[in-house]
Amino acid sequence: MTRDIAIQSAAEHYDSGRFLEDLGRRVAARTESQEADSADRLHAYLADEIAPLLKACGFTSRIVANPVKGAGPFLIAHRHESDTLPTVLTYGHGDVVRGYDAQWHEGLAPWRITVDGDRWYGRGTADNKGQHSINLAALQAALKARGGRLGFNVKLLYETGEEVGSPGLHALCEQLRDELSADVLIASDGPRVSAHRPTVFLGSRGLVNFRLDVKLRDGGHHSGNWGGLLRNPGVTLANAIASMVDAQGRILVEGLRPPPISASVRRALADIEVGGYPGEPAIDADYGEPTLTPTERVFGWNSLEVLAFRTGNPDKPVNAIPPSAFAHMQLRFVVGTDWQNLESIVRRHLDERGFTHVELDVERGVPATRVDPENAWVRWALRSIRDTTGMQPALLPNLGGTLPNDVFAHVLGMPTLWVPHSYPGCSQHAPNEHLLGPVAREALQIMAALFWDLGAGRPDAADAAGRQTSSSALS
Incomplete structure (x- = not known):
């Protein structure tokens, strides 16, 4: 029973074709949570695909109805070995975005794997599905290597509505806070910083969308007869936006800017480069x-984006001053941003600059989360991955995108470690979505070793005593 055996077992699961077979079966399930008729397929994915595997691994599980009427169900599972052992919560989602079947390249299809x-x-x-399948297989490898034990307790939470905003997830975790409590979350979603570098991220940027509207009159008016006499809503809105973010993307609304980047975050980001790989802009x-x-x-910073802007008829413009204009805006933000007061901050900014004609409608936002990069769990995870791969993993204090991580960080109150198994060019949410086979194989080994290491002792004990198990970098 050694760490190397766990790593080898995970690699064999890939090399034998069993991992591809399992993932192919899961991809074939059309679990499009945006579709009104998806309820039975979402339930079946949890009940028929995930629950039997967990039962074989010694878990007890149950399907839980969503507190939000009409939203997809959850699966909650437990594997408890001892009250004295650390407890890990892991998470995944079984739903996917729409397949967009007709838009895939010739020879490809969304509901079958093509290698x-x-x-x-x-x-x-x-x-x-690829990411949580890797973690499930890695748990199996660690369990096998330790002779039927893990050396820690596991709680598992799967949802089927992440792609439609995770309805009911907050309410469920509020209701089951004690049942879902754990020492740490270890889960996988999102991309690595690159296909070639293992990555750990500790939270995600927050997100809040809002709409700006300028409604000046009913109907358009001839631009020759009325141009220069009537306020143009498109011009008004364009200038309002320009007062908020300049031509180089710098946020000009002081209240929407984050606090200065901390020294620990700056250190964590110092050796990370973004972009520059094939297929990336x-x-x-x-x-x-x-x-x-x-x-x-x-x-480490905020971005203010214009997602859509419309005035008049862009497809068939006419010689008329349009009556209205609107824009969909988005703020991505890091911890420390006063995002909950966005409406009053933006309203005051616009009014002070004379844009009283601009109406503002703010949607519900998602908070930003971030674990301290110096946390003991973080050091433990980085050391484990380095021991497995022979390279220093990238450490992101938070993902650039947004996940429902606030549920785990704020509602359940635990440190959060995300180990992604995808890469930036994976076409996530688009036609031709794909997983890289070599990354999947390496990820299986990384996660099997990570779970083995957790079974060898808590991170605080490991910090004090050093590694107590054998380790070898991947060949």
Whole structure:
């Protein structure tokens, strides 16, 4: 019973084809949570695909109805070995975005895996079926290597509505806070910083969308007869937006800017580069907050984006001053941003600059989360991955995107470690979504070793005593 056996067992699961077979069966399930008729398929994915595997691994599980009427169910599972052992909560989601069947490249389809070189095409391969399948297989490898024990307790929470905003997740965790309590969350979603570098992120940026409207009159008016006499709503709105974010992407609303980047976050981001890989867009080096590196801009700072802007009839413009204009705006933000007061901050900013004609409608937001990079659990995870791969993993204080991590960090009150198994070019949410086979194989080994290491002792004990098990870098 050694760490190397757990790593070898995980690699064999991949090399034998069993992992591809399991994932292929899961991808074939059309679990599109956006579709009104998906309820039975979402339930079946948990009950028929996930629950039997967990039972074989010594878990007890149950399907829990969503507190939100009409939303997809949850699966909660437990494997308890001792009250004296640490407890891990892990998470995944069985739903996927729509398949967009007709938009995939010739020879590809969303509901079957097609292997083309290193790429495994299929809906959910990257988000999230491939990722939670890796973690389940790694748990099996660690369990086998330790002769039927893990050396820690596991709680598992799967949802089927993450792609529609995780309805009911907050309410469920509020109701079952004691049942779902754990020492740490270890889960997988989102991309690595690159396909070649293992990554750990500790939270996610927050998100809040809002709409700006300028409604000046009923109907359009001839631009020759009335141009220069009537206020143009498109011009008004364009200037209002320009007062909020400049041409280089710098946020001009002081209340929407985050506090300065802390020293610990800056250290964590110092050796990380973003972009520059095949299939990724070229970074505009002079866009965004000046004095910050591109990495700091996306992982340590806020961004204010225009998602859509409309005035008049863009497809068939006419010689008329339009009556109205609107824009959909989005703020991505890090911890420390006063996002809950966004409405009053933006309203005051607009009014002080004479944009009283601009109406503001703010949607519900998602909080930002971040674990201290110096946390003992973080040091433990980084050491484990380094021992397995022979390379220093990238540490992101938070993901650039947004996950429902506030449920685990705030509602359940635990440190959160995310170890992603995808990469930035995976076409997540788009046609031709794919997982990279070599990354999946490495991820299986990383997670099997991580679970083995947890069974060898808590991170605080490991910090004091040093590693107590054998380890070897991947060959």
